[in-house]
Each structure stands twice: as structure tokens, then as C-alpha cells.
Amino acid sequence: MTHTIAWTDGTWTHQPAHVISKEDGLYATAREGSDAWRTTSYGFVHASEHALLAGLEPESAVEVQFRLDFSGQFDQAGIYVRVDDETWIKAGVELSDGEESLGAVVTQGTSDWSLSPVPGWAGRLVTIRGSRSGNAFTVRARVDDEPWRLVRVAPLDPEATVAAGPFCCAPTRADLTVHFTSWRVTEPDDSLHPDA
Template sequence: MTDIAWTEGTWTTKPARVEFAGDGMRVTAAEKSDAWRITSYGFIHNTEHALLAPFEQETAVEVSFHLDFSAQFDQAGIFVRVNEATWIKAGIEWSDGEESLGAVVTRGASDWSLSPVPGWEGRHVTVRASRSGDALTVRARVDDEPWRLVRVAPLETDAVVTAGPFCCAPSRDDLTVHFTSWRTAAVDVSLHPEAGAR
């Protein structure tokens, strides 16, 4: 794996505050920051704080952070963007009083999936997105536990794509996320572990 310097990325929306230290980057999200398009709610929000760099075919991107959420819809993870109407965010979101692992896939309009991850609070989360052929495969894990499949989503083979860490705070003004790494790696070999996926 190869580290990506925090300075290599460009923010989609600048956060309220960014601090760098030897152990990573701390990002304080602006209140009401979010990413969503239309479905069920009817609104379009494109104020996420996503730090993005080029994401090439047949590579993977990993983002790691400490999980410390407490307010409705606190969220962080990895953001993969083609344009303002085509993007994927995946990671941890605090929803209805618990941490959940999930993804939003947006192709004109957003969808949303979540699965509770009890016991992940206060631990180190890594989200990995692999781009291969016409698909984006997202996995996640806590500490050194096995990877979990989060989502397989379509992603055009020839699309110009960027990706990197993101966070949002739809319901408060004091969410600070401690990101510890942003890396690129070889693409996952296969979707299924028995066939060689890492």
C-alpha cells in the first residue's frame, strides 16, 4: 500500500476546520453538511466534506478513522465521485441511536443501506473501495478483524473518478473526525474470499 498525502486532495466543500498532526488529520464538519439527492426527502444536499484525488481503474483506495459519533447522521468514510449527480459514499453513520455500516449510491437519485455494527464505537475503522471493470466493491473492517462486504455498485469503466475521505454532520456543529490514513493499493482480486479476495 502507498500513503496518499493529505495535501494531494481537493475538498468538495471546505470543512469548518482542518488540523494536521503526526497521527493524521482531524476534520471538523460544518453543521448541516450532507450528501443526498432527492429520494424520499425531496432535497439535494451537496455540502459534504470530501477530500478527493484521482481514482484509477484496477486500483483500491482505503480510508481509516477513529469512530466517535453521538449525534443523528454523524458520518465518515470514503467518497467516490464521478460528478454532482453520480457518486457513492460508504462508511459509518450514526442513525437512530446506533452506529451502522452502510452506503449511499447515487445515480441521479440516492439510495441508502445500513447495517448496525454494535461494538465498533471507539475503535479504528477502515473502509476500502476497489475499482475494477464496471464495478466498485466496498468493504470495511474494524481494527484487524476480517473485511465485511458493504456494497457492489456499478461504475462506468471509462469514467473519470476521484475518491478519498469524507465526513458530514447534518445535525450538529461540533463533529470532529480523526482520520489516520488515506492509501492506495492493488485492487481486490475477487468479490468472494474463497476466490482470493483479501
């Protein structure tokens, strides 16, 4: 079932400042102030993320790979999964308070946020994988060919119409360009605990 999605098959939620497709992938330059967040703790709603989305069917997974090269506070990239304006998930790597961290924001009306530092990932290829299976969306990630690590398990309505794909945001600067190297759909993970 694994197949690569062409960059031209997706639709942007918000057009980046600049996008160019090359033989080695897609280069997207985020607009300054771009972000996705709803209310919690900060009180604001930001809905200006650059997410390139295509349909994601039940019992399938989306994988996005990018080169991690961040320098601005809250620079971020990974996968974005959208049901509607108030129901979405973003998961990937974010530069927060000077360190790269792997995390996710799950939004159902209001957002939550989880982060875990990933020292040594800078400059390397990061893959974020989201599996849609049953009533759950399971996020895993890895750097280069290292083992997958579990990031998050979140509820996702099995009947929902879902779109997913790569995203980037640059809340604090104007010159973040993310090099996405692949976008594909695969079979979902067999189980939450592969060795069980």
C-alpha cells in the same frame, strides 16, 4: 502498488469548518448541516459534504481509516467516490437513530441507502475500502484487524474519470471532528468472493 496519499494531495469538495494535520493523522471538523443526498424519499438535494479527493485510476482501490467517535444523529465518515454532481458513492459508518451502522449511499441521479448495525465498533479504528475493478466498485469494511466484510457492490463506468478519498458530514450538529488516521491507494480486490 500500495502507497499513502498525503493529506495535502487532496482537494476538498467543500471546506470543513476546521482542518488540522498532525503526526497521527488529519482532524476535520464538519460544518453543521453538511450532507450528501439526492432527492429520494426526502425530496431535497444536499451537496455540502466534506470530501478530500484525489484521482482513482481503474483497477485500483482506496482505503480510508478513521476513529469512530460519533454522538449526533447522522454523524458520518468514510470514503467518498465522485464522478460528477449526480454520480457518486459515499460509504462508511453513520450514527442513525442512536446506533452506529455500516452502510453506503449510491447515487446515479437519485440516491439509495443501505445500513447494517455494527455494535461494538464505537471508539475503535474503522477502515473502509473501495475497489474499482471492471464495471464495479466494491466496498468492504473492517474494525481494527478483524476480517473484512462486504458492504456493497455498485456499478461504476470503467471509462469514467473518478476521484475518491475520505469524507465526513454532520447534518445535525456543529462540533463533529473526525480523526482520519490513514488514506492510501492499493491493488483492487482479487475477486468479489475471495475464497471462491
